[in-house]
Amino acid sequence: MSNKEKQEIFLFLPRRKPYTEWVKILKEDFKVKRFYKPKDLLSSILFSPPQAIIYHFQLERRAFETLLQLKKNFNLVSLAIILVLDEKGLEELSDEQILQLLDDILFTTSTPLEIKLRLKICLYRLTRISDNNPLTGLPGNVSIMLAMTKALESEEPLAVGYVDLDNFKIYNDLYGFSAGDEVIKNLARILQTTIFEKTANAFLGHIGGDDFVFIVPLSMAEEICKDVIQKFNILLPAFLDEEDLKRGYFIAKDRQGVLREIPLLSVSIALVPVVKGKFKHVGEVSERAAQVKSVVKKLPGSNYFIDRRA
Amino acid sequence: MADPLEKRKEVKKKIRKLEGLPTLPPVVRKLNALIEDERSSLCQIAELIEKDQVITTKVLRLANSAFYGFPRKVATVQQAMMLLGINVLKILIITSSIFEIISKEDVKLWEHSIGVAACAKIIAEMKEISDPQEIATAGLLHDLGKIIQLIAFREDYEEVRRRIQGGVPLLKAELEVFGIDHAEMGAFLMYQWNLPDRLIEMVNSHHDLSRAKKFKKECALLHYADLFVQARGYGETTYHRLPPLDQRALSILKLTPSEIKEIFLKLEPRLYELKFFTEELKKELD
Numbered sequence: 292m293s294n295k296e297k298q299e300i301f302l303f304l305p306r307r308k309p310y311t312e313w314v315k316i317l318k319e320d321f322k323v324k325r326f327y328k329p330k331d332l333l334s335s336i337l338f339s340p341p342q343a344i345i346y347h348f349q350l351e352r353r354a355f356e357t358l359l360q361l362k363k364n365f366n367l368v369s370l371a372i373i374l375v376l377d378e379k380g381l382e383e384l385s386d387e388q389i390l391q392l393l394d395d396i397l398f399t400t401s402t403p404l405e406i407k408l409r410l411k412i413c414l415y416r417l418t419r420i421s422d423n424n425p426l427t428g429l430p431g432n433v434s435i436m437l438a439m440t441k442a443l444e445s446e447e448p449l450a451v452g453y454v455d456l457d458n459f460k461i462y463n464d465l466y467g468f469s470a471g472d473e474v475i476k477n478l479a480r481i482l483q484t485t486i487f488e489k490t491a492n493a494f495l496g497h498i499g500g501d502d503f504v505f506i507v508p509l510s511m512a513e514e515i516c517k518d519v520i521q522k523f524n525i526l527l528p529a530f531l532d533e534e535d536l537k538r539g540y541f542i543a544k545d546r547q548g549v550l551r552e553i554p555l556l557s558v559s560i561a562l563v564p565v566v567k568g569k570f571k572h573v574g575e576v577s578e579r580a581a582q583v584k585s586v587v588k589k590l591p592g593s594n595y596f597i598d599r600r601a
Numbered sequence: 602m603a604d605p606l607e608k609r610k611e612v613k614k615k616i617r618k619l620e621g622l623p624t625l626p627p628v629v630r631k632l633n634a635l636i637e638d639e640r641s642s643l644c645q646i647a648e649l650i651e652k653d654q655v656i657t658t659k660v661l662r663l664a665n666s667a668f669y670g671f672p673r674k675v676a677t678v679q680q681a682m683m684l685l686g687i688n689v690l691k692i693l694i695i696t697s698s699i700f701e702i703i704s705k706e707d708v709k710l711w712e713h714s715i716g717v718a719a720c721a722k723i724i725a726e727m728k729e730i731s732d733p734q735e736i737a738t739a740g741l742l743h744d745l746g747k748i749i750q751l752i753a754f755r756e757d758y759e760e761v762r763r764r765i766q767g768g769v770p771l772l773k774a775e776l777e778v779f780g781i782d783h784a785e786m787g788a789f790l791m792y793q794w795n796l797p798d799r800l801i802e803m804v805n806s807h808h809d810l811s812r813a814k815k816f817k818k819e820c821a822l823l824h825y826a827d828l829f830v831q832a833r834g835y836g837e838t839t840y841h842r843l844p845p846l847d848q849r850a851l852s853i854l855k856l857t858p859s860e861i862k863e864i865f866l867k868l869e870p871r872l873y874e875l876k877f878f879t880e881e882l883k884k885e886l887d
Contacts, residue, residue, distance in 0.1 A: 334621060334696035337663060357692055364688050 297322040298414065299341040303332050303350060304375065309403070310347075316403040317410070329354030336361060336370075342414055343371035345397070345406075348380045359392045368421040369433055371413050373397055426472055427479040429497035435504055438494040439573040442506050442565055447492075450512035450597075453561045453580040454482065454503040454519070457588065461543045461553050466530075474530050474556065475501055478523065485518045509564050516560045516595035523558045524593060531555065559587040560595035569601075609780030615753055616790050622655045622752060623698045625711065627885035632656070632694055636687060646690065647678045652878060654714050654741050654748065659693060660685065661738075662794040676735040676797040705883055707751060712836025712879045714741050719871040721826035723864055728854065730818060739803035739819070740826055742791065746783030746804075749790060754779070771844070772808060784808050810849040821853040829864065835872055836879070 299322040304310040306327065317323050324341070326332035329351045336344065336358065346355055355374075362370055371394040376384065384390070395413045397406055422431040430438075442449050456462075456478065463471035479497065486493045486505055494506040507515055528536055535541055541553045561583035563576055570576050579598055587596040628649075635641045635649060650656050657678055664681035665673055675681050682690070721740030725733035750758040757778050764774035775782040781789075788805035799816050806812035806820040807827055813820035824847055830836075831843050856864075 330696055330698070331620075333692065334698075337693060337696060338621070338666060357695065360688060361692055364686065364692075 298343070299324065300343045300345065300410070301326060301332060301335065301341045303327075303329075303344065303346045303354075305347060305350065309399070312403045313345075313406050316407050320407065320411070329357075333357055333361070340367065340370055342369070343373060343394075343410060345373045345375060345410070348374050348376040348384070359389060362392050369417055371395070371410075371417055373410065373413060375399060424497040424499070427476055427497045429479055429483075429495060429503075431497060431499075435494075435496035435498065436573060438496065438506055439504075439576060442494075443570050443573070443576070444567060445565070446567060448509040449506055449565045450509045451563045451565055451576055451580065452505045452507070452512065452516065452595075453563075453577075453584060454478070454505065455559055455584075456501040457557045457559055457593075458541065458553055459501045459556065461541055462530075462556050465541060465543060470530065477526060477530075478558065479503065481519055481522045481526065485515055485522065489515060506565075509566075512562050512564075513595070513597065516562065519560065520558055520593040520595065527556060554591060557591075557593040559584065559590075559593070561587055562595060562597040564598065605776060605778075605780030607780070608778070612754070612779050612781055612786065613789060616749060616786065617793055619749070619753060619790065619793075621698065622658065622748060623700045624655045624659075625653065625703065625708070625882065625886075626699045627882050628653045628656065629694060629697060629699055630885070636691055636694070643682050643687070644679065646687070647682045650678045650682075651718070651737070651741065652715050652875075653711070654745055656694075656697070657738065657741055658745065658791070658794065658796070659697065660690070661796050661800075663689070663693060665795040665797070673795055673797045676732070676800055677738050679734065703886060705886060706837075708879065708883050708886060709837035710744060710747055710751070711882065712875075713830060714744055714836070715875050715879065716830040716833075716835040716872055717741070717743055717823075717826050719875060720830050720864070720868050721823055723867045723871070724822050724826055724856075725819075727860065727864065727867075728818075728822070730822060735797075735799065736803075736819060736822060739800045739823055742787065742800065743804050743807045743823060743827060744783060744787065745790060746786030746788075749786050750779070750783060782808070784812075808844060808847070810847045810853065813853075817853045821850040824850045825854070825856065829861075829868070833865070833868065833872070 297320065300317065302310075302314065302317075302323060302325045304313070304325070314323060314325065324335070326335070332344075333354060335341075344358065346358065348355065358372065361367070362372060372392065373395045374380075374384070374393055375397045377399045381396075384396075394417065395409060397409060401409075418434065422433045423429060424431050439451065442451065456474070459471065459474070462474065478501070482495055482503055482505060486495055486507060489511055490508060492508060494504075496504045498504055505515075535555065540555060542550060543553050545551045545553065561580045563579045563583060565576065579600075583596050583598045587594050590596075632646070632649060635646055650660060660678055660681045661675060664675040664684045675684065685693075718737040718740035722733045722737035724730075725736040730736060747758075750761070761771075761774045761778050764777065765771055769777070772782050779786070784805055784807050788801045791801045791804060799819060802813060802816050803820050803823045807823045810817070810820055810824060828844060828846060
């Protein structure tokens, strides 16, 4: 693993054994930055937050409280704060407000290997809990950003697909939100199976609501879209009343409050090819996708559209 | 003297690694007092921050870091404060380092920047250029490069000064010593810190409008504002005389004589108000 890909952790520990041993072993798997002045630590956290902070409780209480405040204020759920303490510290640690914001505790007597494993487990647990969508279990926005950022640098040409449902809001209003959730879960299943049956080199994330994102090799992108659309159309009747199905459209009030015929659920996919050097920021890709989306959305039924601009 | 091209690389490398810029102690004290006072509003706090280019840069950097908000979108302190809130500002101030040694001479750079911010805002309002507050921010930050020189390259900075006193024009002296001028240095740091493109372009081109690309009007505006405040004589920069006028400004943004007169009429009371602030700064530094 190159240093660039390693997760960054900040250490606020005394400059002596056993901590020097900890640092040695942590450096194998993490990008480690040590701090000795609380001010430097806080300032670095503010401007370039790490994945985790290992903080020696008995060193400096004030800075520790500020650190917790920071985590709370920014809802930095994915920033792991791990406290190092001894027996005495354990007795002093009773404030519920502190406990609420802590991710784990380590003991001054722990072995270096234990420290490393506990830290890893803690980070994995955090990503799972804080990011995955509770409905579909798919990675959420933090992971999506990471995957997209990585995709921009990929040597292999990739495609980013933005998936959403047409007329999902109407469906939710007519059938109720738990039925809506079912549709979302099933769309997630279709995406998951279609994509990962074709390639392991892919990413699927759930932005929220009926919005999904996938990243696949460009060469397979169109085929995947076709498959997803086909499977969705086959499954669709399972989610609709016979009446709507026979009629072929919903009858519902539109945004102006007028009763109208509104097309049934369909799936739209906007594909944005990504080759190295084409985009600098993730934002540029999603901007493109939004433009492509507005084209797909105008087409009736389920469709995908690929952005062919340079 | 080192090869300017090599020096340029070295300067950029050092700027890239710059963790932060120190702040004037009296500004920090004032801010703390304002924050502790429950009656003060976010707007009042923003107004004070807008008088200090270092804290302004810090606040904008934080609000624009990918981790917290929307990179390169937040261009004014007011906007940034809405995102960050008081508690975070408090932490930001706690973690700010302060200038250990600063002379009264150096405070004149602050004075000049505040003056340019005020003047830029006046022109923006007059010429109906959008978001005058953002334009004012660019005015405040336009000489950020000089602060960087002052902090990170003190010796080279003195060398530039000596050369200017020897009759070398400022930009030329900077290129000789740093291989890069203060406008580009400031813009480079702002780019590193994810500040909005419009601000960066304005700062980068304030002495050379050929660097203006997407925001020509705004850039010409800042060029005028810098010139006007120098002409009026407010604060001081390493220039001891008027910086040269970039003729391109005249065709990009036309100002009639009566408009220029009006600008100076509006500027005068603003500068007078600001003088209270800067005099207080100087007194506290004594």
